[in-house]
Amino acid sequence: MNTSTRHDLSDIKLGDWVDRRLPSALRPYTRLARLDRPVGIWLTLFPCWAALIQASHGIPDFRLFIVFSLGALLMRSAGSTVNDIADRKFDGHVERTRFRPLASGQIGVARALIFLVAELALAASLLVFLTPYTRLVAICVLPLVFIYPLCKRFTYWPQAVLGAAFNWGMLMAWSEVHGAISVGALVMWLGAMTWQIGYDTVYAYVDVRDDARLGLKSTALLFGAQGKIIIGLFYGVTVLAWSIGGWMTGMSLPYTIGMLVIAVHLAWQTWRLDLARPEINYRLFLANILTGLLLAAAAFAGTL
Template sequence: MTTLSRPDLSDIHRGDWVDRRLPTAWRPYTRLARLDRPVGIWLTLFPCWAALVQASRGVPDLGELALFTLGALLMRSAGSTINDIADRRFDGHVERTRFRPLASGQIGVPRALVFLAVQLALAASLLFFLTPYARLAAICVLPLVFVYPFCKRFTYWPQAVLGAAFNWGMLMAWAEVAGHIPVGAVLMWCGAVAWQIGYDTVYAYVDVKDDAQLGLKSTALLFGRHGRACIGLFYLLAVAAWSIGGWMQGMSLPYAMGMLVISAHLAWQTLRIDLGRPEVNFRLFLANILTGILLTGAAFIGTM
């Protein structure tokens, strides 16, 4: 009789390029910054790039593109470090996170705090290249970055806080390029938050059993068996906000075609969700990289 092996849901895989190519001393810091798991970086970058394209009415200035790309990388990495510090006592009991550096004892809190200080200092240095308005917008996101890791202790909506922080670069892009943040840009940001609530809930279903045992909260636990319908609703809200926001910004007809493609992709994702199969949900979470690519592409063709 053949038994099916349980899928490995750990987000750190021993023997990967970090273990093969980097010095031992560098490995825990690379994993703290999530450089070995860049999906979150891409999910942060694509909405930011889309906003830069819309604000620039076409191809963004290369200097601004480089600045926002580096800023998204540094702040996402710093946010990941903060999250691992805050969750170090929980991560060791969760299958997906049990091998993270702090949870597994590869690195201590003092060294992680020093690393975080370096990350934040590098991110702060980028502020000197921003306009005063964009600089103020950047500072305003810091409370969200620091409060997010603790949200799962007292609210079922940590995904909403994460979505607001993750996609803040969209507002900053308008502040930097245009000198103001129009209503259409705010709607685009709201759409990105709704999108992230959707895909991060898919991700949360991977941990739902462990989170319930640890007394943590998430939208996956809140939605329960109605998860597919709720995720589909947030995907619908995302497309609606992106469509109206794009229209308010004067996007051309090809942008609407891009929204139709995104709608079809998100509908396919929703139909594929299987609440009882974490490995399927994890692959669907990864599929949102394509959603980000499509959003950026739609913004570009919408300016033509």
């Protein structure tokens, strides 16, 4: 397939800044960590920042802000590396992932594993700045990080596992600031999970034909032609959970207004969704960066 065509669905664009500006030795590691595709970083950071703001009931301590931001970046990168190692034999047969470093042979498994150990070591070094309880909470996410890539082989719900792991920083934020994870914090985290099930299912529809051919599972394959309705329901549960969680964590009226804006934005996404047009679904997946930004902004407004 010509990679310059408009509807090429590869998530790696050859000839981008990685190819133009980085030494060849660094390129596969940059792509392995997804630094060239920062959407996942933002989708991890914004819920984490929102939780820090809610838990701090205002602007969080700058030290915590830096630690949690670096932690989200490193763990998202490590999770991506684990995923690429586990899926290396499938990715080369999927249009969206065919240029990934392991699938295309740019890097071997041994070097990818060494890189993963380095990522995890850097992430672990941040734990010295956190309380013992938060360290324990952080360690508990590791099984989810390693199990997720295997889930698509035996369950149609890998997106749920990913949602739990991706948003784990929200729980850590509350444990660090308050020394406990409140019920309201759990409700916010569950809302982030349903949000991720929704937007990652939109993403999965990009790969649905390749996944079916390879015998892999996803919520997109499970929902089938009813995906638009079911994604809308998950988005509706998200807004409800975040509204209730915000009330339980003491958010003020501006937070509620923020939830209404998010509701409109997610409703627009659902309306625009076209299961038969992967290029539209990919753009709608990217639109959730704005959803995360709106959540963080609503949390800040709710502390005023």
